[in-house]
Amino acid sequence: MSTTNAEKTGAEQTGGDNASGQQAQSTVPFAVPSFAGEVSDAVVKVLDSGWVTTGPQTGAFEQDFADYLGAAHVVAVASCTTALELCLRAMELPPGSPVLTPSLTFCGAINAILHAGHRPVLVDIDEDTLVPSVATTAAAAARTRPAAMIVQNQGGYPVDVPALTEAAGLDRTRVIEDAAHGPGAARDGVPVGANSYAACFSFYATKNMPIGEGGAVASSDQGLADRVRAMRLHGMSKDSWRRYLPGGSWRYDVKTVGLKANMTDIQASIGRAQLGALPGWQQLRAEIVARYDQALKDLPGLVLPQRSLDGVQHAWHLYQVRVQNRDALIADLEAAGVGTSVHFIPASHMTSYQEILGADECATVPVTDRVAEELLSLPLYPGLSVDGQDRVISAVTEALRTRS
Template sequence: MTTKLAARTVPYARCHIADEARAAAAEVLSSGWVTTGPQTPLFEAEFAAWLGAPEAVAVSSCTAAIELALRALRLPPGSPVLTPTLTFCGAVHAIVHSGLQPVLLDADEETLTVTPATVAAAAERVRPKALVVQHMAGYPVPGGALAEAARLAPERIVEDAAHGLGAAIGDRRVGSASEAACFSFYATKNLPIGEGGAITTTDHDRAELLREMRLHGMSRDAWRRYGPGAGWRYDVRVEGLKANFTDLQAAIGRAQLHHLSGWQRRREELAARYDRALSTVPGITAPPRPAHARHAWHLYPIRITPGYRLGRDALAEALRSRGVGTSVHFIPVHHFPYFRALLGAAACRSLPVADRVFAQSLSLPLHPGLADADVDYVCDQIAALARVNVR
């Protein structure tokens, strides 16, 4: 028996490293210095300039960025921190590793993130000391309105902007006016480096604190100790992590930044093409578009409602057999045994919207390397599967 091959293969994600980035990486590798050094502050300045932010601190990951931003708040141990349950588990681990207590919030039916009403209701119960805000899939959320709902000062808001690079509210890019916005440069992100992250802030003193905290709390990194004319002494004034950014990452990131605006335009074109093609398929709901704001289009998560012939898992499997990769964002945090044991059953009970959204969500391929024909093929398969029984 022979297996029928898919007519086309459309992977869920593809990491593109530009030729200039490959050359920049090779130059760093031949320089004799590959860890945090002269390239890192240059990347920080250029990344901050692209966003329009006063300060950027490059770190090892977005997860580390969230933890460092929370630690920099100097909150009492065990302080409650509000966070969406429909998020990546690492974002909640960052709260736990900071010695703080996560308080899970239900999702909004439309935007998949949280609303001021949800935040305000939780704030009445627990009096939070901080709030982690997520720009889910690239949909920008107003941190100011959520801070007000939580009765928190703006500096107590930590933005999980792993999906938010390129999003804007009005004429301000996400992260440009934030006290602490945390970005990811993972291989699938809008600025792919492979690994890495950054924190942007309007506070110079906070930026300097974060630079010390990202490398064991040391006052001077190796480049500033071993470079020409430097001395070996350093001090440790604050607690820290091993969360520094390397010059190899910085060199790749600097070159990739030159392409970011074009990649963002391509993501918008692809999202619009999906919108048009799927608008006539019954039971498929496209992701919402924000009013007076710009979506980053990191993800394109559709909702499979009862009007569609197949459920989410059956559709994902049928697409896989036809060469189309998909993913799900995210498994709600309260579904994981670790967090259920940590937070208790009561804290994980009344989150019905996140449960429903999770069961219906499917993220389709979306990256700048997609061809128009790739999107058309994906949409054609979804439309065809709506008309036939699949066993």
């Protein structure tokens, strides 16, 4: 297994140049994707095979990922966002149905609800875990009669899906898990997605198992998996691979309206190689988190991420701290050559969603509004070297102690 060089920095990794216009070679970037050593050979084999779109590698990746999760079914798709939309469409809810969702989420999750033809209903968070609680979910459900709910594993923290499902007054077949941050997380020893009716994963470049782009739906339900599988390619009854297999037929039907949301065999071959490296990468993430915890625990004004609770295995996709004057700390770290990010700008703060949802709905998440102004994600990825992490720690320490 090999990873990209954690010290490869500059405009290519950070999205910009330093003030002098030269690449800042000593910068610690916020994220650097890791790739297993087998990736290049896997891609070349697909290119040599003559079949690069959805085909045998995609099917093999689906089985490999299902085995990793312990899930009955996995359907590979174009992204986590399309996975969420496809699952909502597969539920066949009445148009305009209210769907519960955290406001502290990526805009793609809100867009999935809107593109599926439904109405987002915002849910506030618990300020320690950064995910909705039983109380905030029940409060949101009381404002409406939700038809479905999207729950999110913020930063890699595995939510208690059955408890939130009960709080929302929903059946499990009306709950979708946004597991974009979820690979490697577990609750009570059960991996995120293993027993889910619908769990949606992301393989974006910054995720725990990066492919570059791509997503997947894990499901315990054969019917849901079949519907998503058909809808990921326009609703066609057979994809190209099955039509052109020996003995196959060019004939197909369109039984439902779908999307163009399939994964290619090139992506799937990368995913299969990456999956073998994932357990080792998760161990490295845990070690980096332990070093952050030890070094930063006594800094004034800094709140560290939720500590592990009984039965909770965090995926540590993000190391999210909370701090007053967050933007000033971002500027200090940038000056010290340390990249950071913020996850996320709440949906209730976005102009388009404010217009769609209205002021009253956007005012229902006061904890989210307050906490979101304090959140800051520090660099966390398998290739982050000890020297690089020490540089992050030193920069944060100096900035906060100077300010206190």
